[in-house]
Amino acid sequence: MQVDSITIPVGPRLGSKVIEAKGITKAFGDRLLVDDLNFSVPPGSVVGIIGGNGAGKSTLFKIIMGQEKPEKGELEIGETVVPMYVDQSRDALDPNRTVYEEIAEGSDEVDLNGRKVNTRAYCSWYNFKSTDQNKKVGMLSGGERNRLHLAKTLKQSGNLLLLDEPTNDLDVETLRCLEEAIDNFAGSVLIISHDRWFLDRMATHILAFEDNSTAVWFEGNFSEYEEDRRRRTGQIAPTRIKFRRLANV
Numbered sequence: 358m359q360v361d362s363i364t365i366p367v368g369p370r371l372g373s374k375v376i377e378a379k380g381i382t383k384a385f386g387d388r389l390l391v392d393d394l395n396f397s398v399p400p401g402s403v404v405g406i407i408g409g410n411g412a413g414k415s416t417l418f419k420i421i422m423g424q425e426k427p428e429k430g431e432l433e434i435g436e437t438v439v440p441m442y443v444d445q446s447r448d449a450l451d452p453n454r455t456v457y458e459e460i461a462e463g464s465d466e467v468d469l470n471g472r473k474v475n476t477r478a479y480c481s482w483y484n485f486k487s488t489d490q491n492k493k494v495g496m497l498s499g500g501e502r503n504r505l506h507l508a509k510t511l512k513q514s515g516n517l518l519l520l521d522e523p524t525n526d527l528d529v530e531t532l533r534c535l536e537e538a539i540d541n542f543a544g545s546v547l548i549i550s551h552d553r554w555f556l557d558r559m560a561t562h563i564l565a566f567e568d569n570s571t572a573v574w575f576e577g578n579f580s581e582y583e584e585d586r587r588r589r590t591g592q593i594a595p596t597r598i599k600f601r602r603l604a605n606v
């Protein structure tokens with residue numbers, strides 16, 4: 358079967374309030390990741406989250422999911438919000454299970470918000486042909502692992518999709534399907550990505566972790582953000598982040 362469709366099962370309709378960050382400050386030890394972060398995610402938006410390695414992007418997802426607490430400020434989640442998120446950590450995917458077992462979770466049908474799809478057919482949406490479905494998770498390449506992670510994330514139904522580097526090592530066919538699925542998704546999407554071309558096509562907003570523990574909210578795609586940053590600072594997007602010390606807050 359060809360990968361011709363990835364459908365993201367949409368959950369309840371999103372209300373006007375999705376996520377509102379008010380004066381969030383997050384630090385680990387004396388390292389201040391972000392200071393006074395403020396933003397409001399509109400319903401139906403696709404927010405690209407960018408910034409150098411270790412800037413705090415994944416930590417923001419953990420704050421949204423309630424797995425980390427900010428030192429200061431509040432993150433309000435709208436009452437209608439149903440998040441779709443699968444942790445990227447090693448423990449989220451069992452290396453001894455096969456791809457099929459990991460996706461099936463004991464059932465030969467996947468329930469996409471009421472639409473039942475045969476699990477083997479569902480695996481093939483993510484380009485896992487029959488023999489690949491028997492591969493052990495521990496033996497997968499980066500691209501295969503990423504597809505498995507997507508398949509598990511997009512099995513859940515919801516209206517706030519959190520994706521961490523979804524395009525890493527992804528084949529063009531799956532990438533095209535993913536882009537179409539995001540385009541057709543009625544909820545809001547937060548995407549951590551270093552892939553500027555993907556963000557240019559998809560993002561309606563950018564949240565950029567810049568230097569000095571500052572994060573900037575911008576309405577527009579990646580190129581427009583970059584243009585704005587150039588105007589503001591005379592620099593292009595940061596590659597290595599400089600942090601402030603917590604004592605300087």
Ligand SMILES: Nc1ncnc2c1ncn2[C@@H]1O[C@H](COP(=O)(O)OP(=O)(O)OP(=O)(O)O)[C@@H](O)[C@H]1O
Nearest residue numbers: 385386390408409410411412413414415416417549
């Ligand atoms: N639980 C923790 N305790 C202490 N330090 C942590 C913890 N979690 C993350 N960090 C540190 O905080 C910083 C931000 O981590 P985070 O994973 O949020 O970055 P990121 O922007 O997602 O980076 P990358 O693009 O490399 O994945 C890193 O320096 C990381 O080592």
